[in-house]
Amino acid sequence: xxxxxxxxxxxxxxxxxxxxxxxxLGEKWHTKADNVSPGAALARIVADTxxxxxxxxxxxxxxxxxxxxxxxx
Amino acid sequence: xxxxxxxxxxxxxxxWVASHAKDPKVRVVEVDVDTKAYDEGHVPGAIAWAWNxxxxxxxxxxxxxxRQFEELMTQSGIGNDTTVVLYGDNNNWxxxxxxxxxxxxxxxxxxxMDGGRKKWLAEGRDVxxxxxxxxxxxxxxxxxDADNSLRAFLPQVQQAxxxxxxxxxxxxxxxxxxxxxxxxxxxxETCQRGGHIPGARNVPWGKACNDDGTFKSSEELQxxxxxxxxxxxxxxxxxxxxxxxxxHTWFVLKYLLGINNVVxxxxxxxxxxxxxGAPVEKxxxxxxGQA
Numbered sequence: 001x002x003x004x005x006x007x008x009x010x011x012x013x014x015x016x017x018x019x020x021x022x023x024x025l026g027e028k029w030h031t032k033a034d035n036v037s038p039g040a041a042l043a044r045i046v047a048d049t050x051x052x053x054x055x056x057x058x059x060x061x062x063x064x065x066x067x068x069x070x071x072x073x
Numbered sequence: 074x075x076x077x078x079x080x081x082x083x084x085x086x087x088x089w090v091a092s093h094a095k096d097p098k099v100r101v102v103e104v105d106v107d108t109k110a111y112d113e114g115h116v117p118g119a120i121a122w123a124w125n126x127x128x129x130x131x132x133x134x135x136x137x138x139x140r141q142f143e144e145l146m147t148q149s150g151i152g153n154d155t156t157v158v159l160y161g162d163n164n165n166w167x168x169x170x171x172x173x174x175x176x177x178x179x180x181x182x183x184x185x186m187d188g189g190r191k192k193w194l195a196e197g198r199d200v201x202x203x204x205x206x207x208x209x210x211x212x213x214x215x216x217x218d219a220d221n222s223l224r225a226f227l228p229q230v231q232q233a234x235x236x237x238x239x240x241x242x243x244x245x246x247x248x249x250x251x252x253x254x255x256x257x258x259x260x261x262e263t264c265q266r267g268g269h270i271p272g273a274r275n276v277p278w279g280k281a282c283n284d285d286g287t288f289k290s291s292e293e294l295q296x297x298x299x300x301x302x303x304x305x306x307x308x309x310x311x312x313x314x315x316x317x318x319x320x321h322t323w324f325v326l327k328y329l330l331g332i333n334n335v336v337x338x339x340x341x342x343x344x345x346x347x348x349x350g351a352p353v354e355k356x357x358x359x360x361x362g363q364a
Contacts, residue, residue: 001114001201003194016258023194025114032110032162035258037246038318039163039279042259044109064259071267073252073355 001026005050010036013058016065018042020054029053033061077291079331083172083324084187084288085158087196094118094158100151100207103190104128104161104168114200116160116186116193120149120207124167124317128174136224136339139216142178146214150207153180153215160186160193164282169321173337177224179217185324188286195285223323225310225338230345234270234352239308241273242301244322245342249314250275252355255346256314263314264346268355270312274301275358278318281325294330305332312338312345 003023011018017036022029031053033043043060047053078084085093094101094116101119103111111121122128127145130137137145151157157180159168165185175183186193194200225233233239248254252267269275280297283289289297303309309326311319316339323337345351 002197002199003114004197006195006197021191025200030113034163035260037248037277037279038257038313039166040257040260041106041110041162044113046113061259068254068256068258068260069262070253071255073267073357 003030011058013062013065016068018058018061018065020057022050022054024050031057033057035061035065078288078329079291080328083184083328085184086187087193087198090116090158090160090186090193091198096156098154099156099158100149101158101160101186101205102149102168102171104159104171105163106167110162110190112202114202115190115205117199117201118205119160120205122149122171124170128167128171136174136177136219139178139219142174143214143216146180146216147210148207150210151214152210152212155182155210157183158186159183160189162190164191164279164286164321165189166278166321167317169324170317173223173320173323177219177221179220187288191286223336225312225336225340227340227344227348229336230270230310230312230338230340233308233310234272237272239310240302241270242298242303242309242311242319242322243269243273243275243342244278244311244313244318245269245275246277247275247357249342251357252353263343266346266353268346268353269342270345271352271354273312273354274303276301276303276322278313278321281322281329288325288329291329294325298326298330303332305334307334309335310338311335312341314342315339316341 006023043057045057108121161168255262313319326332326335
């Protein structure tokens with residue numbers, strides 16, 4: 001199999017940058033949401049459509065990012 | 074890739090891997106924090122190593138003990154003379170950790186696939202989902218004793234801090250460096266205090282890579298690190314949160330720029346930032362001239 005329609009885009013989630021990487025493999029769409037810096041994967045989702053895959057990855061990323069506290073420096 | 078890297082032999086490109094992945098003397102390994110990405114699809118013939126279970130001592134916080142390392146190599150079909158090509162997600166982040174450890178145990182021919190998993194996928198190259206077969210090596214692997222000269226332990230870092238005897242390079246994000254956040258966004262906090270080792274320079278590890286995941290040119294890397302006082306003239310200690318991002322920077326400095334006196338402080342911020350009484354500096358990075 002070859003990955004198709006590979007794409008990356010940045011979105012803002014509650015003030016945090018999230019990188020969405022999506023591609024199609026066979027009949028399924030794969031999305032990874034990472035936290036840009038350092039780039040750790042927050043979610044990996046496989047779904048039937050690009051929209052569903054990205055929406056679910058963002059939902060999971062939003063949930064995890066909501067737990068991150070900003071401290072006074 | 075640049076022909077001016079100090080050790081260009083440690084890098085292979087995706088085309089090389091596509092041509093050699095199934096050579097009997099070559100073993101391709103995808104390395105990540107776990108095997109989720111590998112399970113979705115990987116370089117045909119590649120096997121997987123999970124950082125969290127296979128590349129660390131899971132009891133004591135340490136690298137793999139020598140015997141376990143030998144077992145991993147043997148079970149992975151790797152002999153002492155095998156060419157091992159490592160790659161992974163996120164610009165080869167964990168692949169660099171595996172390379173650092175393999176070098177500590179003396180493996181001669183271990184390389185990184187420039188651009189990693191990201192470039193392979195973006196180029197639309199073949200992937201397979203079946204787990205790669207790894208018939209055990211016919212001859213048991215024999216590792217050398219761990220070469221701890223590639224690694225910094227806490228006393229060495231404390232001494233370097235007191236004497237200003239090394240350039241300390243913190244490769245975490247600016248927000249982690251300043252103390253605004255205690256762990257990368259979305260990950261659990263694993264230290265009691267935020268900030269950095271006083272005097273450390275901040276060069277986030279990912280700055281060494283291009284957008285496609287490949288390493289920047291030698292000239293760009295020299296400019297990036299040279300501006301922070303990182304040269305061959307003074308020992309360098311790289312650290313991050315748990316030592317994996319800094320293994321990437323260690324690789325860049327040692328093999329791409331040829332700075333031999335560089336070590337990876339794998340205790341990193343989860344050690345220093347939890348020590349009672351350890352000095353901590355907060356705030357954004359200063360320019361090199363302000364240090």
